[in-house]
Amino acid sequence: MTKDIKISVVIPTYSRPQLLMECIHALALQHFDSEAFEVLVVSDGPDAATRKVVNSWKATGLLQLKYLSLQRKSGPAAARNKGWKNAAAKIIAFTDDDCRPDPEWLNRIWQHHRKDDDLVAYTGKVIVPLPEQPAITDHAFNTSHLAKAEFITANCACTKAALELTGGFDEQFTMAWREDSDLEFNLLKHGIPIRYLPVARVIHPVRKSSWGSSLADQRKGIFNALLFRKYPDLYKTRIRQSPPLKYYLMTGSLAAFIICLLAGNLPAAALLLGCWILGWLYFTAQRLMHTSRQLPHMLEMLYTSAFIPLLSIYWHFYGSIKYRAFFL
Structure with a gap:
């Protein structure tokens, strides 16, 4: 050298x-x-x-x-x-x-x-x-x-x-x-x-x-909390990422559906399930707006769109607790 x-x-x-x-x-x-x-x-x-x-x-x-x-x-x-x-x-x-x-x-x-x-x-x-x-x-x-x-x-x-x-x-x-x-x-x-x-x-x-890889990707949300804890002001101005409102609405309606179903309130359970289905289909349609409409891809979007909101919120709060950084 x-x-x-x-x-x-x-x-x-x-x-x-x-x-x-x-x-x-x-x-x-x-x-x-x-x-x-x-x-x-x-x-x-x-x-x-x-x-x-x-x-x-x-x-x-x-x-x-x-x-x-x-x-x-x-x-x-x-x-x-x-x-x-x-x-x-x-x-x-x-x-x-x-x-x-x-x-x-x-x-x-x-x-x-x-x-x-x-x-x-x-x-x-x-x-x-x-x-x-x-x-x-x-x-x-x-x-x-x-x-x-x-x-x-x-x-x-x-x-x-x-x-x-x-x-x-x-x-x-x-x-x-x-x-x-x-x-x-x-x-x-x-x-x-x-x-x-x-x-x-x-x-x-x-x-x-791999098929359905977007589900595993939700785990990365843990590190949003770590970054927010270290640099809250910069995170707010430059990243601003947290589970969107539709994720909370979908997860909330699903949780409320299960509660009403267990309580025997079938009309309320049916209404809440309908709300979740509408949210699920809307979210799927959003993801397909700029992407492939081929059947295998559409099936993947339908499947993953049902679970992404729940997983995103779970990992968000997991990270918030782990790094003591609470933000919505």
């Missing part, structure tokens, strides 16, 4: 070797001196397949690659911390294993960095390619919202000094949710400027999801 490392790229990953392979391939195509940047792949726990991918790329000699691993699965925030703390460069760029950085990505970051900027962060442009209608699924539509995020770990960079001052990522965020907003708010709290670089682009393809 004859040249100084200018940028260190950190990629958290776990058990997604094919996606990681494509991400590393995109980094190998960077219009940036391969001796001037390194790539640190951090596995969120022991993962032989990930190690094998990294070793196969190291053998090509096209990139300076390092493989690191957490002792046990702890989440992408912990993986990113291990990465930047072991990085050689003063600028740490973050992306994810399901992303493909544009060939000019690192070059644009480096061109816009001033050497006297010890405390600064950058956020780039995320592009989410979507299929044409009618093939857009609910999962794809939700993924497309990443393109509107203010600060996202799929495409951001910080000086190492900024990460050291803020402490980096909060490892209480054990899922890929709100840990990037937490870092953003922490940077703002410390007065560290975040500069938007629309010319630094990363492609975030929509990966395949």
Whole structure:
């Protein structure tokens, strides 16, 4: 290694070797001196397949690659911390294993960095390619919202000094949710400027999801409460996310239906069940408004729309109790 490392790229990953392979391939195509940047792949726990991918790329000699691993699965925030703390460069760029950085990505970051900027962060442009209608699924539509995020770990960079001052990522965020907003708010709290670089682009393809995956996604709502507890004012102005009113109305009418049914008040139970059905169908129609009308997808929307309100409220209050952060 004859040249100084200018940028260190950190990629958290776990058990997604094919996606990681494509991400590393995109980094190998960077219009940036391969001796001037390194790539640190951090596995969120022991993962032989990930190690094998990294070793196969190291053998090509096209990139300076390092493989690191957490002792046990702890989440992408912990993986990113291990990465930047072991990085050689003063600028740490973050992306994810399901992303493909544009060939000019690192070059644009480096061109816009001033050497006297010890405390600064950058956020780039995320592009989410979507299929044409009618093939857009609910999962794809939700993924497309990443393109509107203010600060996202799929495409951001910080000086190492900024990460050291803020402490980096909060490892209480054990899922890929709100840990990037937490870092953003922490940077703002410390007065560290975040500069938007629309010319630094990363492609975030929509990966395949399992049927009904939106139900499991509701668990992420726990971390809304953690972020609210830490930064209530910023959360209110920039996030403002909590279960919507229709979720409470649907869950409330369902609970009241069960109570009336058990009490033998059948007319009231029938009315409340009708209210829940109307809410369920309305919610389903909302989700189908911009997405596929193909039968399998419609059945998935009908099924998941029946349970999402209940799960969303459950995880919201679970997080509120766990982190002692009560908000509606």
